[in-house]
Amino acid sequence: MTDNGAATFLDLAIRLADTAAPIAQRYFRTPLEIEAKSDASPVTIADKEIETALRAVLKEAVPDHGILGEEHGAENLDAAYVWVIDPIDGTRSFSIGKPLFGTLIGLVHNGVPVLGVIDNPAIHERWIGIKGKPTTFNGQPVATRTCPDIAQAWMTSTTPHMFLGDNVKAFENLKGQVRHTIYGCDCNAYGYLANGYLDLVCEAELKPYDYIALVPVIEGAGGIITDWQGGALGLDSDGRTIAAGDAKAHGAALKALTG
Numbered sequence: 001m002t003d004n005g006a007a008t009f010l011d012l013a014i015r016l017a018d019t020a021a022p023i024a025q026r027y028f029r030t031p032l033e034i035e036a037k038s039d040a041s042p043v044t045i046a047d048k049e050i051e052t053a054l055r056a057v058l059k060e061a062v063p064d065h066g067i068l069g070e071e072h073g074a075e076n077l078d079a080a081y082v083w084v085i086d087p088i089d090g091t092r093s094f095s096i097g098k099p100l101f102g103t104l105i106g107l108v109h110n111g112v113p114v115l116g117v118i119d120n121p122a123i124h125e126r127w128i129g130i131k132g133k134p135t136t137f138n139g140q141p142v143a144t145r146t147c148p149d150i151a152q153a154w155m156t157s158t159t160p161h162m163f164l165g166d167n168v169k170a171f172e173n174l175k176g177q178v179r180h181t182i183y184g185c186d187c188n189a190y191g192y193l194a195n196g197y198l199d200l201v202c203e204a205e206l207k208p209y210d211y212i213a214l215v216p217v218i219e220g221a222g223g224i225i226t227d228w229q230g231g232a233l234g235l236d237s238d239g240r241t242i243a244a245g246d247a248k249a250h251g252a253a254l255k256a257l258t259g
Helices: 003-027 045-061 091-095 166-175 188-194 214-220 247-258
Strands: 066-069 073-075 081-089 102-109 112-120 125-130 154-157 180-183 200-203 224-227 241-244
Touching: 003 045, 003 081, 003 102, 003 112, 003 125, 045 066, 045 081, 081 091, 102 214, 112 188, 112 214, 125 188, 125 214, 154 166, 154 188, 166 200, 166 247, 188 200, 188 214, 188 241, 200 247, 214 224, 214 241, 224 247, 241 247
Parallel strands: 066 081, 154 180, 154 200
Antiparallel strands: 066 073, 081 102, 102 112, 112 125, 200 241, 224 241
C-alpha cells in the first residue's frame, strides 16, 4: 500500500466517520426502540441507518471494494480491499445514554488490517491508525506506555460475561495477575490504551467488525494486538483478542491466557 493510496483511503475513512457522527448524535439520548437480533444482542435504528449511509458512500467512492458490516452483512469479500464497519460499537451503552460507544471503520488489504478509525461522536474523540504511521488522537500523535511488570498493569474488558466455557478460566487467570480490571469502555478502551492510559485490553467472542479497525490504531501507537495465541488478527480470527501497550506485558498476558 503506497503513501498516496493510504492518504486517499484516509480521506475516505474520515468522510465515513463524518457521515456516521451526526446520525449517532441525532439518536443519542432520545427514546429508541431497541430490537433484539438473532443472537439476542441489541440493535437500534441508529445502528442500521449509520451502516446504510456508510455503505452508500463506499459503493459510490470505491465500488470495487468489499464491505463487511455488523448489520447488513458481507459483500465482495474476495476483493483486495475490504471495509469492515461497526456502526455503533457499544449499542448497550448507546441505548442507555452512556457516552462510551463509537463507530469503527477498518480497511483490510489482502487480509491485513491497514487503516482504522475509532470515532466517539458523543464526546468528540477520534483515533486514526494507518499501518506504518503514528496513530493520532484528535489530530495529535499518541503512544502507549511501558509496563514491563504485569502485576502493575491496568486492564479493561467490555464485560466479564463475554468469557464463556474454557475462556472463563483463562481470563480469570490473567485477571488474577494484573493490578486492576475495569469493565464497560467498549471500543474506547483501545483508544485509551493507545493514549497510554492503561496497559491491557482482553476480550473474547468478538467479530471482525469489533476488532479490525483497532489493529492499526494500537500498532501505530507502539502497542501489540493479537489473538490469544499471539497470532495476527484478520477476518478469520477466532474472536479472542489481547491488546497491550508494552511487549513484555503482552507476552506475560499470553502466558497467563494459555498457561
